[in-house]
Amino acid sequence: MSKITLAKGLNMGLRKAMEDDPKVLVMGEDVGKLGGVFRITDGLQKDFGEDRVIDSPLAESGIVGTAIGMCLRGYRPVVEIQFDGFVYPAYDQIVCQVAKMHYRSKGRYKIPMVIRIPFGGGIGAVEHHSESPEAQFAHTPGLKVVACSNPIDGYWMIQQAIASDDPVIFLEPKRQYHADKAELDEDATPDPLFSSRVVRQGTDATVLAYGPTVKTALSAAEAAATEGRSLEVIDLRTLSPLDMDPVYDSVRRTGRVVVTHEAHVNLGLGSELAARITENCFYSMEAPVLRVGGMDTPYPASRIEEDYLPDLDRVLDAVDRAFDY
Amino acid sequence: MTNAGFGPDLVEVFGPSQSAGGPELVQLLTPEGERVHHNQFDKDFTAEELRGFYRDMILTRRIDTEATALQRHGELGIWAQLLGQEAAQIGCGRALRHQDYVFPTYREHGVAYCKGVDPLKLLGLFRGVDHGSWDPADNNFGLYTIVIGAQALHATGYAMGVQRDGAVGTGDPERDTAVVAHFGDGASSQGDVNEAFIFAASYNAPVVFFCQNNQWAISEPIERQSRIPLYQRALGFGFPGVRVDGNDVLATYAVTQAALQRARDGQGPTLVEAYTYRMGAHTTTDDPTRYRLNDDVENWKLKDPIARLEVYLRRNGLVDDEFIAEVKAEADELGHHLREGCKALPDPQPMDMFDHVYEEEPQELREQREGFAAYLESFEGAH
Numbered sequence: 086m087s088k089i090t091l092a093k094g095l096n097m098g099l100r101k102a103m104e105d106d107p108k109v110l111v112m113g114e115d116v117g118k119l120g121g122v123f124r125i126t127d128g129l130q131k132d133f134g135e136d137r138v139i140d141s142p143l144a145e146s147g148i149v150g151t152a153i154g155m156c157l158r159g160y161r162p163v164v165e166i167q168f169d170g171f172v173y174p175a176y177d178q179i180v181c182q183v184a185k186m187h188y189r190s191k192g193r194y195k196i197p198m199v200i201r202i203p204f205g206g207g208i209g210a211v212e213h214h215s216e217s218p219e220a221q222f223a224h225t226p227g228l229k230v231v232a233c234s235n236p237i238d239g240y241w242m243i244q245q246a247i248a249s250d251d252p253v254i255f256l257e258p259k260r261q262y263h264a265d266k267a268e269l270d271e272d273a274t275p276d277p278l279f280s281s282r283v284v285r286q287g288t289d290a291t292v293l294a295y296g297p298t299v300k301t302a303l304s305a306a307e308a309a310a311t312e313g314r315s316l317e318v319i320d321l322r323t324l325s326p327l328d329m330d331p332v333y334d335s336v337r338r339t340g341r342v343v344v345t346h347e348a349h350v351n352l353g354l355g356s357e358l359a360a361r362i363t364e365n366c367f368y369s370m371e372a373p374v375l376r377v378g379g380m381d382t383p384y385p386a387s388r389i390e391e392d393y394l395p396d397l398d399r400v401l402d403a404v405d406r407a408f409d410y
Numbered sequence: 411m412t413n414a415g416f417g418p419d420l421v422e423v424f425g426p427s428q429s430a431g432g433p434e435l436v437q438l439l440t441p442e443g444e445r446v447h448h449n450q451f452d453k454d455f456t457a458e459e460l461r462g463f464y465r466d467m468i469l470t471r472r473i474d475t476e477a478t479a480l481q482r483h484g485e486l487g488i489w490a491q492l493l494g495q496e497a498a499q500i501g502c503g504r505a506l507r508h509q510d511y512v513f514p515t516y517r518e519h520g521v522a523y524c525k526g527v528d529p530l531k532l533l534g535l536f537r538g539v540d541h542g543s544w545d546p547a548d549n550n551f552g553l554y555t556i557v558i559g560a561q562a563l564h565a566t567g568y569a570m571g572v573q574r575d576g577a578v579g580t581g582d583p584e585r586d587t588a589v590v591a592h593f594g595d596g597a598s599s600q601g602d603v604n605e606a607f608i609f610a611a612s613y614n615a616p617v618v619f620f621c622q623n624n625q626w627a628i629s630e631p632i633e634r635q636s637r638i639p640l641y642q643r644a645l646g647f648g649f650p651g652v653r654v655d656g657n658d659v660l661a662t663y664a665v666t667q668a669a670l671q672r673a674r675d676g677q678g679p680t681l682v683e684a685y686t687y688r689m690g691a692h693t694t695t696d697d698p699t700r701y702r703l704n705d706d707v708e709n710w711k712l713k714d715p716i717a718r719l720e721v722y723l724r725r726n727g728l729v730d731d732e733f734i735a736e737v738k739a740e741a742d743e744l745g746h747h748l749r750e751g752c753k754a755l756p757d758p759q760p761m762d763m764f765d766h767v768y769e770e771e772p773q774e775l776r777e778q779r780e781g782f783a784a785y786l787e788s789f790e791g792a793h
């Protein structure tokens with residue numbers, strides 16, 4: 086067993102998928118020789134060649150649109166969008182074509198494409214490099230959207246996403262790429278891709294998080310424990326479809342929920358979670374579902390991004406408010 | 411007039427007015443039905459091939475007029491007419507081999523017919539019973555694309571897949587495969603089409619970009635899309651472009667065949683600009699009298715693709731009245747098939763909307779489906 090980072094987990098997962106299936110291709114800007122700007126595809130072109138690890142022209146719509154054609158020819162392209170803020174030139178191809186081809190062809194076209202997007206902030210980047218566009222894709226029927234939060238999930242989830250016959254938007258919390266290491270057991274049996282997971286058990290309130298905020302939520306739970314409050318933390322992992330049963334179970338026990346994500350609060354995933362929890366757990370609730378997220382502003386200049394991003398204190402503050410009801 | 415507004419210096423660069431297609435227009439049959447020769451794209455055609463072109467164009471025109479009539483009778487919500495573009499489509503469609511794969515926009519009824527798609531199936535989208543009911547794998551003819559230009563990228567990606575399958579440049583005529591992306595002059599302004607050019611050039615993909623320049627993007631003339639003849643754009647991307655008389659089925663066939671063969675041989679993309687004219691409205695909801703001159707339409711009538719071939723065939727004794735009557739009878743039969751078939755196309759059922767959203771249906775969608783089914787059932791017998 087070895088200790089790996091999220092970047093390494095993704096890299097190993099991609100490599101494994103490419104070894105297992107010769108139809109798997111990697112496409113994107115700088116993914117070849119450079120190994121991607123985050124080095125997630127490091128070494129793949131050297132081992133699999135330029136026909137399978139394709140350095141593309143700098144054209145996002147072109148990358149996704151040609152990947153659709155590859156799918157129609159029987160390939161399984163894994164597309165890298167260099168940064169979250171640059172997915173919008175491909176937005177039309179993703180929501181109008183990738184998402185709808187299976188439907189309008191009555192299932193005759195298969196689009197087993199994975200669109201990898203390094204997402205979220207906290208790395209001190211310039212504008213358009215720190216966005217959280219998940220709600221835009223989760224709102225689109227025909228797409229599936231997942232977010233990994235740790236090295237082990239990175240390794241398994243990327244392989245599962247590639248194996249899925251549906252198109253998957255695969256979100257990678259870029260500030261976690263090189264942050265923490267974890268022990269990988271390559272013989273383990275992973276959870277299913279489209280499932281959420283309780284990552285810390287607790288009894289007083291439930292904190293829902295995904296991607297980069299899972300770590301924030303776990304730190305908040307740790308801090309709360311020192312003050313005698315027990316928080317349960319759920320890593321949603323799948324954003325569309327949502328896996329709500331573990332969430333409902335938890336909420337029925339704790340009666341209080343705080344949702345946290347980096348994306349803007351207005352019409353963010355937290356709104357959907359609040360609505361579903363209210364519909365299903367109304368009589369177990371001690372307080373309304375509270376949301377802690379990015380402000381409803383464009384992502385600010387990086388010198389103040391820490392104020393924009395939900396942190397441990399804002400999560401704890403929301404937990405306190407949940408207890409005030 | 412493509413060159414309208416060019417100063418004298420630009421005329422020097424691009425040559426004289428393009429209004430008749432310009433001197434670079436490849437033509438093998440004049441509007442008067444004279445056979446002319448071309449130093450690069452000439453070809454001999456057998457009498458049978460020529461009669462085949464005639465028949466195909468008559469039947470294609472019939473598909474179009476019949477569907478237009480069905481729209482007028484309220485059987486179709488809308489129809490995208492191809493009147494005037496029969497030669498461009500048959501010339502291109504007949505140059506295809508079985509394994510060549512076509513990515514159409516929404517007006518390629520003639521190409522669909524050449525690929526063996528039952529024209530009745532084209533009506534479903536316009537009637538609103540489906541989004542396209544043919545199986546692309548049966549005929550290597552993709553579904554219609556409504557978002558302008560999107561399919562140029564799909565074609566290019568598919569062609570890149572063909573390359574990876576080793577299905578180019580083998581010399582085996584059954585195996586080597588070309589891919590065609592259809593689009594219009596308006597689409598040439600889209601980013602996706604330009605990105606497709608870049609990908610195709612960069613990877614030398616076996617794709618033929620077949621642009622039917624019918625002069626109009628709804629109400630916007632070609633001058634609003636381009637200050638240079640469209641085929642010349644290819645040069646800027648690093649592959650050849652050819653302007654062919656799109657009302658001349660022989661020239662369109664010859665040029666497209668050459669472009670397809672280049673692709674199959676592994677020599678990369680070509681842009682074919684079929685210079686033609688949309689004689690009808692953009693769609694049945696459009697009113698072209700609001701934006702174009704009747705004179706132009708009358709001028710283009712003189713270049714009718716079917717009339718010129720008929721003159722040539724008759725003058726050379728290649729057809730007789732009996733053949734013409736046979737084709738007409740076949741067209742009548744096709745018309746009947748479309749009329750009766752269209753009305754008989756079954757409406758989809760409400761529950762059908764839930765089908766095929768995903769390969770693997772998520773539980774939450776399954777629950778929504780079941781909930782809606784129960785809701786519908788609650789009305790049964792409740793009158």
Ligand SMILES: Cc1ncc(C[n+]2csc(CCOP(=O)(O)OP(=O)(O)O)c2C)c(N)n1
Binds near residue numbers: 558
């Ligand atoms: C992206 C996009 N923008 C606008 C439209 C609406 N629209 C449909 S057809 C059309 C004109 C297209 O012209 P052209 O590409 O020349 O093709 P033609 O219809 O002449 O064959 C427009 C603007 C569309 N379908 N897609």
